[in-house]
Amino acid sequence: MTSPDFKPLNIPSMRERCSPAEWQARVDLAACYRLVEHYGMADMMANHISARVPGEDGAFLINAYGMMYEEITASSLIKVDHDGNVLSTPDFGALNYGVNKAGYVIHSAVHGARPEVDCVIHTHSWASMAVSSLECGLLPLTQTAMRFLKIGYHDYQGVVLNLDEQASIIRDLGQGEALILRNHGAMTVGRSVGEAFNWMHRLELACRAQLAAMACNTPFVAVAPAVLEETWNNYQPGTRRPYGLMEWPALLRKLDRMDPSYRL
Secondary structure (H helix, E strand, O other): OOOOOOOOOOOOOOHHHOOHHHHHHHHHHHHHHHHHHHOOOOOOOOOEEEEEOOOOOOEEEEOOEOOOHHHOOHHHOEEEEOOOOEEEOOOOHHHOOEOOHHHHHHHHHHHHHOOOOOEEEEEOOHHHHHHHOOOOOOOOOOHHHHOOOOOEEEOOOOOOOOHHHHHHHHHHHOOOOEEEEOOOEEEEEEOOHHHHHHHHHHHHHHHHHHHHHHHOOOOOOOOOHHHHHHHHHHOOOOOOOOOOOOHHHHHHHHHHHHOHHHHO
16 A cells, blocks of 8 residues: 655656657667566666667666655656766656766776667576576576576676776677676676566566576586577577567557656
């Protein structure tokens, strides 16, 4: 039951302050925040998801540091450039929210180095944090995990506040779609918001399944290397249609049934 003292954030609409293409990117990105929360991958306000602004070189959208994922809307997102300059921000009133520095460091690095990437998702879910702390990393125990057979790994260097770490993040991600941040969490990227979310959702499932299997304390069933390689290849962008083409519209319909306020 909602408390009578509850006061939602009253953020003026940004729709008239941006292009139709940017507004659509804002709606998709806000939806992604809500879905990450819905599927149990949020860490209150500690993480970040970004989306490139269509038609604007070097500009991307990211969350305001201080808002929960469940309250992110299209108008609450902040537009920044690769140098960290705020290009546009909603009126947060006395709250005066800004951008999390670690979010800027990680996301500007990827957007700057991978121009084909439209969306970057970083999470601290319990499952990805647990797998990130295991020396063995993510194991190809399930079909879902096999799509991450060649996932990258980035060694922990402390809270990501130093711009010097950007080079090693980009090196460890390479041209892949997913990265395990050792002792930290996970990151996925995509050519659309829907694609990046699909990768993250599946990575989360792979991590949870591995932890459940390891908890059984019994030998794993081995899969032949050739089968692992073939399965991995079947999930690659050059083999199948891009992820998100079918799933994303259905996920938006799901959100619209639950709470369409992400579109505001």
